[in-house]
Amino acid sequence: MRRMRIGLLTQWFDPEPGPAALPGMLATALAARGHEVQVLTGFPNYPTGRLAPGYRMARRRDEAVGATRIRRVALYPSHDRSALRRVANYGSFAVSALASGTPVLRGLDALWVGNSPISVALPMWFARYAHRVPVLLHVLDLWPDSVVASGFLGTGRLSRTVQRGMAGWCGAMYRSAARVACVSPGAVDLLAARGVPREKLRHIPMWADETPRPRAGDLRAELGLRPDQVVLVYAGALGEAQGLDSLIDACARVADPRLVCVIAGSGTTEERLRRRAEELGAANVRFLGHLPRERMPALMATGDVHYVSLRPGGMSAYTMPSKVQATLAAGRALLVAAEGDAADVARDSGAGITARPGDPDSIAAALRELCGLGREKLDLLGQAGRQHYERVFSVAAGAQRVERALSEVVHVHRR
Template sequence: MRILYLTHYFFPEGNAPATRVYEATRRFSSAGCDVTVVTGVPNVPNGVVYEGYRNRLWQREEVAGVDVVRVWTYLAPNKGTLKRIVNFLSFMVTATLAALRVPRPDLVVASSPQFFCGWAGVFASRLRRAPLVLEIRDLWPESIVAVGAMRKSPLIRVLEWLERRMYAAARRIVTVGDGYRQELEARGIPGERISVIPNGIDGAVFHPRPDDGRLREEWGLGRRFVCAYVGTIGMGCGLEIVLRAARRLRAEGRDDVRFLLVGDGAVREELEAQARAEGLDAVVFTGRLPKARMPEVLAAADACLVHLTRTPLFRTVLPSKIFEAAAMAKPIVLGVEGFAADLVGRAGAGICIEPENEAQLLEAVSRLAADPSLGRKLGEAGLEQLGRPYDWNGLAKTYLATLQAVASAGATAR
């Protein structure tokens, strides 16, 4: 089977969308599929091209057995709505043109975020006469309104209309959790057209391992209790909660806890400058680290923070950070309501707190710091319930079976 996969993000970028597509497509290739990924040059989150790449109209490489075509885009950091929309639109155009230059696929997969990548999939599907599978990880444009990047306006209403048309064009919609399935069904998408393939982990990379101490020494963490946040530091993450918790620690005269924020994003510089100006030594920013170092980071942590702002939209979200922390047998401090809280709570994999509530965050961290056996218990439960069962080896087989069914139906229709 020949698969054309359109994605705005891909390896070596380390965010959740890039990781998902990389882990799935390399396994599709290993299973005998001919996979072509059309993407941009790696530049997330700051709009700066990674070393070794150039922002050209067309360039090609092979990554883990996958044919990767990188196209030109207008580069923009993950902030500033207008520039990001131009970035998204430029990818829609160049990705659609690239789809005409590759061998005709048996099906097209287009992955969100972002929204206009989905429309590139619609155009590619029609131009190449192949069925479209639309992967939904984000309900856009609703999500940009939810985080305050845009307000309700005539433009948003136009985008919502385009969103509905995009869903209608897809032969199958794949999403990452039952929360999204329910949202899509509420928008009139028949349940039989929706498949749920959650995010997962590479069990060969993310598994329990001892801390070798190097990262703690590198960032001056010592033997303190470390609560790590690993991922994009963006508008919707609500990480101001960490600074507020650090102020409470200082007011209590405590120096036994460090919040380690690993990653970059739209608000990282602002938060780091604020923490530095206030002398909040309990908060340590590392900036973006290579994806290959994430197991080392998680091994050094005593607990992992997963947090989003308190908004109804995020009740449907299942952050991939949950599964990576669980696979490393780390207790999770979860500040996400809805499906994520239900999942972590049922698994007994962590402590759930109210989003944006720094008092509860500090209480959860203090409990874990005072009782290492509690952390071990929660971590072991997470490993059994959320780590091993969510390995990409199994998830990719399910995903590939879904794609094969769509391709077979499409071939019959042609």
């Protein structure tokens, strides 16, 4: 494949951690494949809302990391639950990128755009129509669906008006892009149903954070666990969308003394879940609360199985939680209580089993099956998952798909 001048437009980038690190991995992988890469991004402030060490806010700042050039532009740093401050964060990056960043996008062969947040459309449209740079739009979050599910918009007439406005805005983004990539097959079908031409749509899964880290121990000794105990870990938000009440109910129905369910995280349903576990006498459930990010690798190593759960309906059928890729990459087994794409990955990878979401009896049966397998066989499931990750979800596989789609974008533009 010929060498291309590729742009990446994303509000999130290194040294921001977690999901914000994924565009940086793409930039590195494309540069390693021989392409010239120019990134347009903001000053790093995720997830704390404070600038990363070594940075001071300025109108713009240029950096170079190997063969990758980076233009950072000013933004309002924030990442809390305030809708107003979140809008200020998203909007300030969009305006600043338009005013101070788009000159570096001139003359590119193609532009990869991470669509979350959708305010990134402003610099994207300028590059597309003023600089005549064709676009591959990667739909990392479905808008307005994800915003509605988060509860940010509230309810009522104003909320419905905002939703319609967002839907129209996203439709314009899809129309202006030469190709639209989705992270799950279900999202491809959904956008096709919303009028995006099938020939424009591509399935390009996202990868996990593959940043090398020191090998982590686990928390088994700290938690006082026996060698034969099977640990199921849920780590993440404790909200309505996750439907974790059914997990508590299921654990209360499993009498096998080998089962230990560890729940780490916080959210709106935390206190309710704690009370429910106490009321049901679910002594096999332990709540760790919110853990610091640096302890997450040890928690991942602690779990023989990791739990992915989504309440039935809504976005569940076409949502791909990032913990699916993270668990596969870590070589751990999966228990998925969700519909659609996430459940398909658990089955296709050979890394785990599925249960009916919201059904405590089905989940309890799955927990008994996991205990019956034991830790050694669960480790084999994790190894199968790691192999599947390398083939399907790794950054190397993702960069190859992105490269192919960008080449199509260039071809369509020239034709």
